[in-house]
Structures are given as structure tokens and as C-alpha cells.
Amino acid sequence: MKISILGAGTWGIALAKMLCVSGHDVTVWSALPNEIDNLNATHIHPIFPDIKLPDELSYTADIETACKGRNVLIVAVPSPFIRSTAKTAAPYLEQGQILVSVAKGIEEATLFSMTEVIEDELGDLVKEKGLKIAALSGPTHAEEVIRSIPTTIISACQDEKTAMFIQEIFMNTCMRVYTNTDIKGVELCGALKNIIALASGVLSGLDLGDNIKAALITRGLAEIKRLGVKLGCCEQTFYGLAGMGDLIVTCLSVHSRNYNAGILIGRGKTPQEATKEVGMVVEGINAIKPAMRLSKETGVELPIISAVNSVIYEGASPADMVDQLMQRSKRSEI
Ligand SMILES: NC(=O)c1ccc[n+]([C@@H]2O[C@H](COP(=O)([O-])OP(=O)(O)OC[C@H]3O[C@@H](n4cnc5c(N)ncnc54)[C@H](O)[C@@H]3O)[C@@H](O)[C@H]2O)c1
Known part of the structure; x- marks a missing residue:
């Protein structure tokens, strides 16, 4: 297959390497020309200095080259750049191409998922050109995928055939791909976790230990599921890899930039200082305001997300966040 990756961040590069090693013809595009110059010159991504990227991988800063003659375009930029990337690519999209979003977020202005943002930005083009739009999500840290460590992922699309087509492309000895037609549920899990x-x-x-973290993961899943079911998503999605799987890895892994930003905040850094120190986009912070609005619009309570909101945006201390969660009125387990 001829595949382009739009976005040369850590996830885009890990997927590019994996697909190239699987024998696909892969080109990486970035909106940042310096990034492309550097990749062309070194075949090394600055976040993975010890990993030599395959010689067959090509790089371009020209969006037309990236879109022309490609079967699949993987949109791998952070969520705030999804709309602008779809807009940049739109004039060069070709009949029957498949666009796959791998970003995890919710657009603040519209509360759209990432594939909804792409669909909205492309408008009539989707029908005119017979484009298909899918999402890939799951417990998948780039740091492990780039080292060919066994990983699983969900290929999600309302159109099952497209989901299975993507499954076929991404499946290899290190990547096991499942499919799900509940794309909204899959994308909601990816953003909220x-x-x-x-x-x-x-x-x-x-330094609060493991008991409370197990509670957080369990109750976090209950909260995400409650909202998702209210929005019409399939309950089973939340217990699968995109839901429980991704929640577990993101809440526990040293590779999770959201987890690492949280550690810094827990140790007394401001959210701004923590984001700066992590040095890459912290999608969890971008997702808080949209999640709070979804809670308001649906009437679904999101206690953990509200408590995080109070730390990030309302000046509450990390200890206040824990108190807020522990002192809530009594509840039954659901
Ligand atoms: N890193 C992972 O392990 C991982 C795994 C699964 C999903 N994701 C999701 O994939 C998305 C990308 O994550 P990442 O880790 O690659 O992020 P990243 O912070 O590494 O990506 C930065 C890249 O975004 C692109 N970019 C920067 N400014 C841009 C602009 N103005 N316009 C267009 N592109 C621009 C550049 O190519 C830059 O290298 C996120 O939504 C993330 O949640 C990441």
C-alpha cells in the first residue's frame, strides 16, 4: 500500500517506521519544514535518538506530494492541529482515499471527535470523492511501537469493511489489530482517559500509593462509560482495548506524558510549568474544557474530571483534588 503519515511527531514516526518495516511504501509529511529537513538529513527522530529509521522511508514538506497517489493518509498531528491539517490536505485528496485519525482529543469549539472534525472540515468532498474516515486508538505508546514491542490497537469505522481494510494494513507480528464500528465510543475513550x-x-x-490509583482507574472508567452511553456509544467499547486498555496504560506508564504532567503537578508545579517540562502536547489538558461542557450538556456527572478541572483551571491544590473525591456524598458501586 502507498501510505502517507501527516505529522512527524512521536506517534507519526513510530507508525511510519512500523508500516515501512511491514513492506508498505511510506511517506511522512510535516507542516514544519525544519523537521522534514532534519529527518531527511539524519533518518533519526530527535525524540528517539538511538533509533535509525528505515532508508526506504521518505519525507516531504509538500502536502500535494504527500496526498498524491496514496491509498491511505494517516492524520497523526496533535488534536489542536487536526482541523488545519485536514484543510491543508483537502485540495489534494483523491477519489476513494482513506483518512485515518490517530489523534486523541475533542475539539473545544464544536465538541467534535477528531474524525468528526476531519469530516466537518472536508464537507462535501467526503461524498464527492468517496472518502472514508476511520480512527485508530488503543493502549499504544510510540516509545514501545517504535521498538517493535507487541502492542494491540482498535481500527474503528462505522463502515466495517473500511475498519477491516485498515486492520489488514496495520496487522503484523508486533501489532494485533481489532475492529470496532463504534467509532464515537472509541474516540471518546481516547480523549477522556x-x-x-x-x-x-x-x-x-x-505519593499516595496504589489503592487509590486502582480506585481512580476503576471509577474513571465508570465515569467515561456513563458519558459515552448517554451519548449513544456502545457500552462494550469502554471495557475493551480503547477503553479499559488505554486507560490502564495511560494511568500507569512512564511513557504517558499526561501521567508525567500529573506527577509534576502533584509535586507542586503549576499546570503551565508541568506542560513546559513535559515538552510535548499534553492532550489531557486540552480535553478538560470540552469534557466539562459535555457533562453540562448531557447532565452526566464527571466527578474525577471535575476534580482535575479544579486543579488545572480553578487554582485548587492537588490535595484539594483528593479531598474533593474522597468527601463526596455516599454512592453505590456501579
Ligand atoms: N505518542 C504516542 O504514544 C501516541 C499514541 C497514540 C496516540 N497518540 C496521539 O497522536 C497525536 C499525536 O501525538 P504525538 O505523540 O505524535 O505528538 P507530538 O507532540 O510528538 O507531535 C508533534 C508534531 O505535530 C506536528 N505539528 C506541530 N505543529 C504543527 C502545526 N502547527 N500544524 C500541523 N502539525 C504540527 C509536527 O509534525 C510535530 O512533530 C496526539 O493526539 C496523541 O494523543 C500519541
């Missing part, structure tokens, strides 16, 4: 991971990091930063 990052906020729970911030809370998990705060608990680690406060």
Missing part, C-alpha cells in the same frame, strides 16, 4: 491519567499522575506526585 488522558484526563484520568493526569489525576493518576497527581496521586503519584503526592
